[in-house]
Amino acid sequence: MELFANQVLAGIATGAIYACMALAVVMIYQAIDHLNFAQGEMAMFSTFMSWQMMQWGVPYWWAFILTVILSFIGGILIERLLFKPLAKAPVLTNVAGFIALFAIVNSVAGLIWDFTIKQYPTPFGSSPFLGSQLISTHQAGMVGVTVLLLAGLYFFFQFTRIGLAMRAAASLPESARLVGINTSWMIALGWGMASAIGAIAGMLIAPVVFLEPNMMGGVLIYGFASAVLGGLSSPLGAVIGGFLVGVFENLAGTYIPGVGNELKLPIALALIITVLVVKPAGLFGRPIVKRV
């Protein structure tokens, strides 16, 4: 029983990482209807920027805020410069664009900051949390920030004009244009916000996984999986999905004899596909109705 409780806690700790990333994934999906394969790399780059600022002596929170702002602007710039020209191209071309962006960001970060791992500070400290043996204060802080972000996003999308406009632009672009919403800029805004959320996720994840150009490779995959499990149209679903994937993966590794540990990723992925087959829009997503 203690092992079970411990594994659930360890799963939640890992799940917090996935949940953070999943939020960023949902954000971009809301704006552009695609999964951005370069999102992890963009988050990594943002995290490196904040690290560089701290190396130059900027205090943590200033670096944090500056990075979020810079990432927001950077996201908009990437959309305007690189992806706006592709807006009318087929989806597959866009996906190829994400792959190209991935390669560029990863390689440039490697050149600037090299591939040795870097320690990244946490504002929450890293002692055991409330005497618990498995969750550190940093991980508890991460869960807290994720929940805050989630609440913020909910408020933004439900109650602000611009949030509503963004949702309208994403779900019915034609009608949104007719009521005077600049859908093109809404997409850019979505990129900016996704990039900013990614930056926050990166800065929270880096103290756990250490900062290096390939740090997001594994995280992004799990982030995708979590977002899809929870439903790509639901930020809440994405966060819950993240925790579910974390816990399930740990329990599979512990309790499935023989291959559990070696195959915990395939098992987790198989579970997600099973869920999708039963509920194609994810656990919390709105079912999509197709028109003829």
Added chain:
Amino acid sequence: MSAAEEVVTEAPAVEAVPKRAMTLGYGTSLVVLAALILTPLFVKNFVIFQMTMLLIYGLAVLALNILTGGSGQFSLGQSAFYAIGAYTTAILMEHFNVNYALTLPVAGVICFGAGFLFGQPALRLSGIYLALATFALALAMPQLLKLGFLEHWTGGVQGLVVTKPDAPFGLPLSQDMWLYYFTLAVSIGIYIASVNLLRSRSGRALMSIRDNEIAASAMGVNVALYKTLAFGVSAGITGIAGGLGAIAVQFVAPDGYTITLAISLFVGMVVGGVGWLPGSIVGSAFIIFVPNIAEGISKGLSGAVFGVLLFLVIYLVPHGARQVALVAQQLTAKLKRN
């Protein structure tokens, strides 16, 4: 107005390609074929080896093209089927002493089965969800190949060394040259079969699903069957390519079939032009040679150079090699008229 320009105005998941536009004319085909047959006589063994790999990846891209360009389904998991094919060939050759040529149909059939089975749950998924499910398959495959209880057959993390076959009947050909012509024969066979498949009743059914699934089912096309069949056929061809790849490289190991391979094949398809079968070889050339070029330009930034080149391609010719071919066709037509 060309076909390429028409589809620019809208943005469907996969553009509609009329079936006639999927192939090359007879004249062009013959020229390409002659080049493929004659070039190896004048180049080094190493270049022959590269050309063999070009054909093999070309086959794998072609397989993806049948799936995506034909039936409109997305896959980022082709590396999984490529791996199954490669391992089937390697295990049959090394553990059971089966002739290399006989292992290919087996690899094809096994992969067809695997693809058909995977196509069942994939039926319920579309677009981004299907992409993710196939992505998951590609991620899981190297781990499955490493499994302890399969180690006796797969060689585990170490992989298996495969023996390269000699030319049969005492033909005075080097191993590389023989394997090239063997691969070429297989490729031509599969290419012709694929073209005919897409031109057949089944091909029309597939394309109707691609263009409008609901309308297709209303017209009596068995959507589920055709979609899973497309997955199966695509996986089968990929498996044969994988088997050939194992023979050419003389080695299989889980590290050779990671998600990177699946992404490369996908990039190859986009560069070659979705739905345009001859473009497969262009796409294959892109994924083999462009990383080499990128690396030649800058070691530290090879990834960035590759990315920039890929961006250039999708900006300048968003429809890939097909667009270039169309423009060339129009130009020659104009010249003829003058």
Added chain:
Amino acid sequence: MTAVRLRLTALSAMLALIAVTTGNALAQKKYDTGASDTEIRIGNIMPYSGPASGYGVIGQTEAAYFNKINAEGGINGRKIKFISYDDGYNPSKTVEQARKLVESDDVLLIFNSLGTVTNLAIQKYMNGKGVPQLFVASGASKWDQPKEFPWTMGWQPSYRSEARIYAKYIMKEKPDAKVGVLYQNDDFGKDYLRGLREGFGEKAPMIVAEESYETSEPSMEGHIARLKAAGVDVFISITMPKFAAQAIKKIAELNWKPLQIVSNVSASVGGVMKPAGLENVQGILSAAYAKDGADHQWDNDPGMKRFLAFLQQYYPEADRRDGAVVYGYGAAQTMVKVLEMCGDDLTRANIMKQAASLKEFVPDTLLPGVSINTSPSDFAPIEQLQMMRFKGDKWELFGSVMSSDLNH
């Protein structure tokens, strides 16, 4: 008539003279493809792109080192042309690049290509062609098979032998230990695990828990929790640097205090110990054969001074804390030594012969007491390691330099 005859005699004498000189020259200078009076072509394959790209630094260091050698006049007057290609750690690509090097770039040999699986993929080809696959950058024990693969030779101590040293240490110092192993699920991890089991011999049940991880996993949380739950009191970490640091940090966060051993691969002060937090790494054990570039105890060491001077002049952007830089420097020095020993007989056979007759050779970056020795039946250049314990901000060596020859 006389004049003509005279002229003819002169001519034949001249011809004879030419024959003699060139004959002598031929006896002295022997070349295979890739070597000439002015140039020696060396091939190399590294993962400059992809997930293992951190190791690309090795190739860059080697290129810089060969630049230094060329700037100082080359080897016996011959300049080194170092051709290094990217395989992205994909075995199929390695085969393509190796064939390109051998068949198109006409290299004399392939030197220090990185990775176990990638080198396995080309081993048969290289041996079939009779082209040296020299100083393979991998710690697998299979590069030391002179009979089966006379053209392949490793460089660093094998993972298996290192693991045996740890097993011996634990059996001696903590005979009732409950050992838990965290290992990477690939050839690197499995080789170590095998060495550990061999080292423990019939005491192998001392290993109470084995946890494997994949490099795609974002964090080590669950693995560490399970090892702790299994009551482990000696933790052996067979991990790549990033995962080693994650594990150390997690163990500290849990207030868990097992005896920790990290593999040499992840013993870098700058690359693992500092990022993991100096307060968390006190007392950790490992073993080493090379000096650490970030360790100030070597600041006055003549070898390391030469190393740092080289970095300053030829590779200023390098990070001296990166173990890959130290590694590449040592390997390149060994290569240069072998080429010097070859003299004017730059045939592939002689290269292997000279590489197999290194005696007491000490590159600048090896630990005191460690040297490179090979023989026609011993294709394992470095076979010595010394145990060390982390204290303060550096490793403290203890015990004697141990030979880890697998045959002993």
